[in-house]
Amino acid sequence: MLRFLLRRFIQAIVVMVVISIISFSIQSQIGDPTQQLLSPTVNQSERDALRETLGLNDPVMVQYWHFLQGVAKGDFGVSYFHKEPALALILDKLPATLELIVCTLVIMILVATPCGVVAAIHPRSLFSRAVMLISSLGISVPIFIIAILMVYVFSIQMQLMPSFGRGETVHVFGSWETGLLSKDGLAHLALPVFSLSIAIMPIFIRLIRAEMLEVLESDYIRFAWSKGLSSARIYFIHALKNTALPIITIGGIQTGTLIAYTIFTESIFQWPGMGFLFIEAVGRADTPLISAYLIVVGCIFVLTNTVVDLIYGLANPTVKFESHTL
Amino acid sequence: MSLLTVKNLNVAFRLGKQELPALMDVSFSLDRGERIAFVGESGAGKSILGFSIVNLISKPGYIQSGSIKLNKKEIIGLNRRQMQEIRGKRIAMIFQDPMMTLNPVLTIGQQLVEAIKSHTNITYRDAKNIAIEKLLSVQIASPERRFNQYPHELSGGMRQRVIIAAILLLNPDVIIADEPTTALDVTIQAEILQLLLEICKKNDVALILISHDLGIVSKVAERTLVMYAGRIVEEGPTLELINDPQHPYTQGLLNALPQMALPGQRLNQIKGSMPSLADRPSGCAFHNRCPYAMEKCKDQQPEFIHSGISTVSCFMIEEMLEEERNAQEGLL
Amino acid sequence: MIGHKHTDFTHPSHSSRLHHIWTGVIGDKLAIMVCAAFIFYCVVGMLAPLIAPYDVNSPDFVDLLNAEIAPYWISADERFLLGTDSQGRDLLSIILYGTRLSLTIGILAVAIQALIGICLGLISGYVGGRLDNFLMRFADVQLSFSTIMTAIVFLALFQTAFGINVYEDLAMFMLILVIGLAEWPLFARTVRASVLAEKQKEYVDAARIMGISKTRIMFRHILPNTLTPVLVIFTIQIANAIIAEAALSFLGLGMPSTDPSLGALISSGFRYLFSGAWWICVIPSVALIGLILVMNLLGDWLRDYLNPRTYKH
Numbered sequence: 001m002l003r004f005l006l007r008r009f010i011q012a013i014v015v016m017v018v019i020s021i022i023s024f025s026i027q028s029q030i031g032d033p034t035q036q037l038l039s040p041t042v043n044q045s046e047r048d049a050l051r052e053t054l055g056l057n058d059p060v061m062v063q064y065w066h067f068l069q070g071v072a073k074g075d076f077g078v079s080y081f082h083k084e085p086a087l088a089l090i091l092d093k094l095p096a097t098l099e100l101i102v103c104t105l106v107i108m109i110l111v112a113t114p115c116g117v118v119a120a121i122h123p124r125s126l127f128s129r130a131v132m133l134i135s136s137l138g139i140s141v142p143i144f145i146i147a148i149l150m151v152y153v154f155s156i157q158m159q160l161m162p163s164f165g166r167g168e169t170v171h172v173f174g175s176w177e178t179g180l181l182s183k184d185g186l187a188h189l190a191l192p193v194f195s196l197s198i199a200i201m202p203i204f205i206r207l208i209r210a211e212m213l214e215v216l217e218s219d220y221i222r223f224a225w226s227k228g229l230s231s232a233r234i235y236f237i238h239a240l241k242n243t244a245l246p247i248i249t250i251g252g253i254q255t256g257t258l259i260a261y262t263i264f265t266e267s268i269f270q271w272p273g274m275g276f277l278f279i280e281a282v283g284r285a286d287t288p289l290i291s292a293y294l295i296v297v298g299c300i301f302v303l304t305n306t307v308v309d310l311i312y313g314l315a316n317p318t319v320k321f322e323s324h325t326l
Numbered sequence: 327m328s329l330l331t332v333k334n335l336n337v338a339f340r341l342g343k344q345e346l347p348a349l350m351d352v353s354f355s356l357d358r359g360e361r362i363a364f365v366g367e368s369g370a371g372k373s374i375l376g377f378s379i380v381n382l383i384s385k386p387g388y389i390q391s392g393s394i395k396l397n398k399k400e401i402i403g404l405n406r407r408q409m410q411e412i413r414g415k416r417i418a419m420i421f422q423d424p425m426m427t428l429n430p431v432l433t434i435g436q437q438l439v440e441a442i443k444s445h446t447n448i449t450y451r452d453a454k455n456i457a458i459e460k461l462l463s464v465q466i467a468s469p470e471r472r473f474n475q476y477p478h479e480l481s482g483g484m485r486q487r488v489i490i491a492a493i494l495l496l497n498p499d500v501i502i503a504d505e506p507t508t509a510l511d512v513t514i515q516a517e518i519l520q521l522l523l524e525i526c527k528k529n530d531v532a533l534i535l536i537s538h539d540l541g542i543v544s545k546v547a548e549r550t551l552v553m554y555a556g557r558i559v560e561e562g563p564t565l566e567l568i569n570d571p572q573h574p575y576t577q578g579l580l581n582a583l584p585q586m587a588l589p590g591q592r593l594n595q596i597k598g599s600m601p602s603l604a605d606r607p608s609g610c611a612f613h614n615r616c617p618y619a620m621e622k623c624k625d626q627q628p629e630f631i632h633s634g635i636s637t638v639s640c641f642m643i644e645e646m647l648e649e650e651r652n653a654q655e656g657l658l
Numbered sequence: 659m660i661g662h663k664h665t666d667f668t669h670p671s672h673s674s675r676l677h678h679i680w681t682g683v684i685g686d687k688l689a690i691m692v693c694a695a696f697i698f699y700c701v702v703g704m705l706a707p708l709i710a711p712y713d714v715n716s717p718d719f720v721d722l723l724n725a726e727i728a729p730y731w732i733s734a735d736e737r738f739l740l741g742t743d744s745q746g747r748d749l750l751s752i753i754l755y756g757t758r759l760s761l762t763i764g765i766l767a768v769a770i771q772a773l774i775g776i777c778l779g780l781i782s783g784y785v786g787g788r789l790d791n792f793l794m795r796f797a798d799v800q801l802s803f804s805t806i807m808t809a810i811v812f813l814a815l816f817q818t819a820f821g822i823n824v825y826e827d828l829a830m831f832m833l834i835l836v837i838g839l840a841e842w843p844l845f846a847r848t849v850r851a852s853v854l855a856e857k858q859k860e861y862v863d864a865a866r867i868m869g870i871s872k873t874r875i876m877f878r879h880i881l882p883n884t885l886t887p888v889l890v891i892f893t894i895q896i897a898n899a900i901i902a903e904a905a906l907s908f909l910g911l912g913m914p915s916t917d918p919s920l921g922a923l924i925s926s927g928f929r930y931l932f933s934g935a936w937w938i939c940v941i942p943s944v945a946l947i948g949l950i951l952v953m954n955l956l957g958d959w960l961r962d963y964l965n966p967r968t969y970k971h
Contacts, residue, residue, distance in 0.1 A: 026815060136958070140951040142901045144908045144921075145943045148928055152940070156932060217384065219426040225382050227441040227492065228414030231406070237440075241431045256804025263810060264905065268928070279909060282814040290818065294811065305802070317431060317476040 008309065012302040019298040023291030024067045027077060071295065077288030081281070086292035090274050094296065095176050096166055097262050097273035103180075103189060104196040104258065112201050116208025117243075120216060121235060132209070135202035143199040143261045147268040150191045161191050164270035192269045196261055200254065207250055211243045218242075245316050252308030259297055329532055330356040330379070330417075330500055335392035337371075337378050337556075339603060346603040348374050348387060350556045356500065356532050361523075363535040363547030363564065365579065369600040370553040372536045376502045379534075380413050396499075415445050418493035420522075422505040424485035428477035434488055435473040441495050460491040464521060483514035490521060497529065504536045519546060540583060544568055552576045555601055555611035562636025572638040574616045610641070618642045689959050695952045703758040710751040711739070714918045721746040726935045741937045743923065744930055749937065753945050755918035760949060763833055764899040768892055770838025775845020776888065780876050782846065783853030794850070797843030805840040806902060812836050813911040826914040833912050837899050844891055852884035894957035897950045904946055920946045 070076065076086040115135075119128035155163035167188035169177040179185025215221060216239055224238045263275035270276065274293060281289035337349035349371050356362055364372045377383045379394060381402075394401050401412060421427045429437060438457035439450065446453075454473070461469035464487040477485055486506065493501060503522065507515040523546055526533045537543050543550055543564060550567050552560040552575065560573040571577045578596035598615040601607060607614050613623035620641055628639045633647060702709070712719055724746035730739045740749040782793040816832060817825045825832070856862060857880070865875050906912035907921030915922045920942045927939030 022811075022815070026818065136954070137951065140897065140954045141947050142905055142908075142950070144905060145924065145947065148924070148931070148939060148943065152931055152936065219421050219423060220429040222377075222382060222384075223419070223421055223427045223489070224429065226380055226413050226419040227444070228410045228412070229440060229444050230410065233440065233444065238429050238432070242429070245431075253802050254804070256802070256807040260804055260807040260810055263909065267909065278814075282817060283910065285818045285821075287818060290814065297807075301803075315431070317433075318478045 004313070008306050012306065015302050016298060019294055020068065020071060023294050024064050026287050026291045027067065076292040076295065079289045080286045081284050086288040089277065089289060090292045090296050093272060093274040093277050095178065096271060097266070097275060099179060099189065100192055100196060100262055100265065100271065100273060101258055103193045104200065107193060107197045108201055108204060111197070112204040113208060116205045117212055117235065117240065119205070119209040120212035123213070131205060135205045138198060138202035143195065144264045144268060146199050147192070147195040147265050150195050151268065154191060162188050163191065166272055192265045192271055195265050196258070199261055200258060203254070204247070208243060208247060211246050212239060215239045215242045241315070245312065248308060248312045248315065252305050255301060255304045259300065328355045329358045329397065331395040332379070333393045335378060335394065336390040337374055337383060337387055338390050340386045340388065347606070348556050348603060349378065352558055354551055354558065354561065356534065358499070359526070359530040359532055360549070361526060361533040361535065361547050362549045362551060363537060363543040364551050364553055365537055365540060365543055366553035367538060367600045369602065371556040372553055373504050376419065376504050376534065376536050379502060380417050380419060381409055411445070414441055414493070414498065415496045416498055417500045417502065418496070418498040420489055420493060420501065420503040420506045423509040424482050424489055425509065427489055428485055430477055433474055433476055438492055438495060441492055445496055456495060457491070460494050461488070463494065464491045466491070482510055483518060486510060486518050487521065490525065494525065498531065500532045500534065501526065502534045502536070505538070507542065522546070540568065540580060552579070555606055557611065557639070559612065559640070560636050560638040566635050570635050572633050572636050572643050573640050574618050574642065575612050692952060692955045692959055695948070696956050699757060699761065699949055699952060702754055703761040706754040706758040710754045712748045712751040714747070714751055714755045719747055726930065726938070729937050729941070740941050743927065743938045744935070749941055752918040752923055753920065753942055756920040756923060756942065757945065757949060759913065759917070759919055760900045760903060760946070763830065763837070763903045764896040766834045767837035767899040768895045770834065771842045771895060772845050772888065772892055774839070775842035776849050776881070778842065779846035779849025780853060780881065783850035784857065784872065784876050784880065793846070797846055801843045806905060808840055809836045809902060809906055810909065810911060813906060817911065829913050833903055833906060837902050841895060841898070844895065845888060848887045848891055849884050852887060853880055856880045856883050890957055890961040893953060893960055897953035897957065900950055900953065
């Protein structure tokens with residue numbers, strides 16, 4: 001276990017160093033902060049003085065060190081546009097994005113798992129064929145078109161659901177604002193979450209079905225049948241547990257895609273999350289905000305991958321956390 | 327008294343609109359405590375037969391017609407729940423590869439206890455005690471420890487012992503062992519075989535051994551049935567059959583054994599190979615590989631006749647017997 | 659001659675059986691339709707400058723007087739079959755050019771993926787050892803970063819670094835490069851797996867014993883045997899590359915909105931969805947989905963058709 005955590009920790013550090021270098025180079029090398037901070041009328045000597053105080057004339061390594069010190073203290077610089085600390089801005093928007101992701105994951109697990117399992121158990125039934133046809137089509141529809149279609153059908157044509165913003169939010173745990181506790185908030189959540197679910201689900205349904213089909217053909221399932229076990233026990237204990245392993249791995253790999261998809265959904269639904277903030281920042285060349293976003297996303301990425309590895313290790317008895325050969 | 331009777335069993339695979347016959351008119355019976363073996367090359371339908379008995383043929387295979395009676399009760403057409411009662415409790419199966427037969431994500435204990443609990447209403451503690459007792463009976467040391475281990479922590483031979491313990495849990499009447507030792511090391515093969523034999527004798531369990539290895543068959547089975555292309559072609563007491571094979575295919579199988587060849591001599595392979603499901607020849611399916619094939623072998627299926635040594639389905643034997651009888655009549 | 663349970667009756671697996679039914683009932687018709695649609699899209703792409711009613715590059719292509727004209731069957735305006743966008747540009751012409759652009763970027767990007775992937779896969783599989791370990795580990799890590807996320811980040815950085823004007827000039831090149839570099843591991847893995855399988859076979863040993871050089875064995879003997887799975891991935895990856903291009907253009911990180919890109923057109927059309935001008939957004943969406951669907955179906959069909967394990971009679 002210790003060794004596993006250590007290895008994970010080292011990997012995380014490597015990823016974070018790479019991201020921090022990228023963020024640092026965006027902040028220090030791209031654009032001249034003095035142009036952003038001072039009005040064009042300020043003369044050159046004052047400009048140089050500011051450069052000196054900001055440490056922009058120091059060697060790159062020293063600047064990087066200062067940057068890291070700042071990052072360690074949570075100081076990512078001040079957003080050029082919002083004139084507020086970048087990290088605070090991002091963290092402020094984090095709950096909105098996390099709520100999207102978590103709701104999507106819940107819906108996905110609740111819908112994709114049974115669909116995939118049933119499609120594998122009864123591959124010829126009408127339901128399975130319909131599921132497979134829809135998910136084959138779904139793979140060919142890009143996320144932004146799904147979201148646009150949602151807006152067009154449910155907001156514009158049927159006028160059922162609101163198409164932008166988070167609606168009414170409620171404060172919980174101090175600064176966490178949630179849309180999950182009010183009717184209006186849930187209504188606003190519906191379309192973005194459905195869009196994300198529809199976009200990400202076909203891959204998982206196809207995957208679960210394929211894995212399940214393979215597992216069901218295996219000898220240990222036949223042996224389980226030959227022991228006279230009930231079909232429920234065979235499908236949900238023997239087969240699903242084995243199917244889960246590759247799904248968990250793919251799930252970890254899909255984290256990045258899901259975060260990327262939130263950028264699309266948030267910008268279409270004007271969802272006040274960090275993806276929307278990021279795409280606005282790109283448009284405004286707001287470098288501190290961009291680099292803060294990258295670091296936060298990097299943290300989420302490293303964290304989920306570690307958690308996924310842990311779950312995989314717990315679910316798969318052939319993976320040993322404690323090594324006998326240390 | 328006959329424990330298991332199979333009559334005119336026909337199994338086919340359905341592919342689109344095609345029906346590919348996999349088993350044709352297979353009939354045999356098995357007495358309580360009797361040990362029989364099915365031999366033949368791969369593709370003969372031995373495994374399909376084993377799975378058909380417990381209705382576990384992989385799709386798109388299905389039983390077309392025939393009857394399988396266990397204790398005089400028909401088991402074809404039983405519903406899922408009734409079949410569940412028979413599987414494991416009355417008829418148990420051992421598979422070829424012990425590395426693949428145990429579920430890798432469940433402990434040995436879980437896989438043993440679930441079998442007991444799905445057939446009887448006893449507490450977990452009692453089920454565990456039975457499981458440990460059975461593990462001991464298949465000579466597994468420290469069963470308490472093994473109980474909590476996962477399959478990957480056990481060796482191949484050990485796993486096959488666990489599997490044997492698992493099928494003994496419910497004291498079945500019949501064990502179907504499908505190539506139980508093929509995937510094991512030679513030294514372990516003998517041990518497992520010995521164990522299987524002892525268990526069958528001790529508990530008066532009937533055994534259906536499916537194998538391609540006549541050496542193993544001769545050690546275990548009292549009666550041997552030879553299969554070719556989905557049909558039984560010869561049936562007889564094992565020793566007699568091996569000493570004096572009647573059907574040309576059985577002869578071919580025996581001649582192909584390495585032990586039968588003289589040093590330096592080429593192995594006597596049967597020429598050609600087992601026809602696939604889709605292109606079974608008409609008549610006697612073996613005629614295109616048979617050295618004694620006659621004209622009528624190509625389009626007629628020979629009946630079973632008793633040769634004095636075995637029951638065999640072959641025109642050549644039929645004619646030989648005819649000639650013998652004529653010669654005897656001539657003498658008289 | 660040794661019996662092995664799994665070869666007892668080579669019956670097909672579930673999926674190939676489904677496939678078999680599929681081809682038996684409507685498969686061939688479907689395949690023909692997919693191929694026809696594919697050829698149609700290719701022809702449209704190649705001949706876009708000839709068949710488009712307007713020249714998208716001419717300055718009078720934009721005419722605000724014609725803005726937001728509905729398609730012919732609603733507005734009865736014969737000049738614009740599929741209507742016009744907010745700047746009075748003919749939708750049909752943009753969609754034709756946009757298809758051409760999507761296919762070009764898709765094919766070129768996947769060509770880069772394939773080139774890198776095949777070379778690294780061959781080397782990795784054939785040389786083996788530490789190099790193989792390193793390359794495959796690297797491939798894993800790269801795959802674990804989502805392609806679309808990586809592309810968004812890099813294009814966003816590039817845009818911030820060089821400003822929007824420089825970016826717009828280089829957009830197409832950058833898109834091809836970023837999408838091209840992102841997914842080579844798919845090819846590398848597949849090729850490596852085939853190489854490892856082929857390496858076991860006798861003809862490779864025979865070639866080596868005959869003194870044929872390693873590179874020659876790789877390119878002349880092993881490579882041709884790995885091309886089947888590569889072709890399948892190539893087709894499906896084109897679909898993915900087209901999705902990526904459209905998605906990036908939609909976010910404003912791909913082709914500039916003045917260029918005839920489907921993604922950019924959908925993005926600009928989205929703003930007019932609320933004012934009732936649905937066609938600016940919906941019609942190019944349909945065209946894009948059709949193109950992606952055709953590539954995906956073609957890939958699926960190729961995979962089933964070329965798969966040696968598939969049961970055939």
